[in-house]
Amino acid sequence: MSDTTRGFADLAPSTGAKFRQRTLPILIFAAILFAIPMAGPSRTFYTLAHQMGINIVFALSYNMILGKGGLLSFGHAVYFGLGGYLAMHAMNWIEDGVGIWGAIPMFFLPLVGFAGGALAGAIIGWPSCRKAGTTFAMISLGVAELIFAAAFMFDSFFGGEQGISGDRMNGIELFGLSMGPIDEVYWFIAFWTVVGVIGMWAFTRTPLGKLSEATRDNAQRVQFIGYNPQRVRYLVFIFAGGFAGLAGGMAAVNYEIFTPDALSLVPSGFVLIMAYVGGITYFVGPIFGAILLTYMQSMLSDFTEAWLLYLGVLFIAIVMFAPRGIAGVVFGFLDGVRGENPGRYFGRWIMRLVGILLMLMGLIVLVEVSVRWSNGYGEVYEPFGLHLGHGNVLSWLLVILPAVAGVWLTRFASKEEEGQ
């Protein structure tokens, strides 16, 4: 036997590498979640953190079908919403002590949500998973509209415009959590976020998870080796619906109310943006995306009313220039710094960053000045004591000069990279 052949056993990662790559990140993630309450954060922070936890699970569940399954859905909020609604009803059943419900602690409501989401996925996925690609995307859109419209017809389940509300401080207490105060709800959210992340990570390691990636890359070959791609898609779809329902169950306990808006196209679009901006080719990508976009949603919307415009620009920029998302940028940076000639790489990177910041500055001035002109209240954009009206030459200089300089800098950096 020649030296060029190696056994499969040698190619497998060592135990240490396995621990570093698979177990350690989750331990660190759990440790961070565990450490947060030690810092004694404020109420606002808790609210934000809960929202992030819910969105992390939601975005990861979306990536099960988009990133791993290659199915672009415009209606993933349907499963989030239906799971959440079922959990909401279960919350009320627990309060009334109907039948067996009296014996179930509020803590396990996300499991009810999981069941609801998976059931919805099983029913809706049956006709829609027959096709992949663009047709699947259009079907998901149509189904989302259908369910949203139906939500206003069946008041007994969806509660009409006011939705369904409940009270989480009922039933059996588990782990000494009454679920009343916000810092007790934190443990609930943190627990289920970690469970959701581990569950979806574990799913990618199962044969079904691997098959789902294979179906995404080449459905025909999957068929050749004896699997039915439609069934693979369908099963993955059910699981993705289930985890979305899990996030819905978390949201039900956190907000204690669910309205039909939770099923509409708006949250469906938002989860798509979260997952894609974070980076759909990486498992952690949607986690980054969920954290960043949730932060933007709650913080940026206080500063500017045009935050959706910024979101749109960010999304288009990611689609055009960084299709692997934030995770791709971060890991690409780490690889580049570790590679040869890290000094020049770092220099280019700084140049790009400055260029992007300059373009962003031009954009911000343009948008903020326009928004104030559009509102017509005579308000003027005044950053750092400057007085930037829409008739002011200085405002237009501040739009054009940084934008041009930024474009030039980023193009220069790209050219240098190509010339290397």
Added chain:
Amino acid sequence: METIVFGLLNGVSYGLLLFMLSSGLTLIFSMMGVLNFAHAAFYMLGAYFAFTITGSTSFWIALFIAPVLVGLIGAVVERFGLRRVHPNGHVAELLFTFGLAYLIEEIVKIVYGKTAVDYRVPDLLNFAAFELYGASFPAYRIFVIFIAVAMLVGLWFLLKRTRAGLIIQAALTHPHMVGHLGHNVPFIFMMVFGIGCALAGLAGVMAGNIFVTDPAMAVQMGPIVFVVVVVGGIGSLEGAFLASLLIGLLQNFAVGINLKFAEIFGFLGMTDLSEVGRISVSSLAPVLPFLLLVLILIFRPQGLMGEKEL
């Protein structure tokens, strides 16, 4: 009788409007393989441009200028946006147009404000064409039917009877061969995208004053247009035509029928007391296209006229 005649007329005019939108979408899809998610946003731009141009000149000038402007914007978007994203695959292209739809809506909100603008039917056409059974039918709707049919004939003539149409059709199926014969295929793609967007803009000019011209009009129309395209069979112009008329008629007839489920299915023992029984057919009208979509996908997954996929 009255319901039937008016349902038919309204249905046809609405269906033809839908076809104006879906024909551009189908044209773009069959050429580039990408479903333009921002199509309804271009439709909205058409309505807003028409409003601006009507304000300073007249509706008749807007009828020509606004679609051309929208088409130019579409061509620019293809040249500097879509073409860049193309190597990353169809999902990336679809997502690009999805982001674009967001962006256009937000920009329209800034430029024109968040409330509806006063875009009206021109005075010249603002009269009743005829009266039937005591109800009048607006002349503008006749005009819509006329323009839509003219556009349909024009499109058919362009694609089937001219040299340019021949090249476009060839570029649809054999882009490389057409390129080897010395035609600028990327330029053809840009033109087709521009024409598709211009058709959407034309639909916006025609529909903006029948319905409401506000920033939500794209979101309202978008999903229905996609339903039309999928029901007709993705990429098939004939299918899009059939599906547009079908959905137009279906929705308009449903609006006219004020029966409740309990009255229709009363013989099955359904009563007013149950929730399903209280739903009336007219309230179901907005949902019907989506219901049709699901039914079509279950019984004929390739759409009415679509080709069967392997």
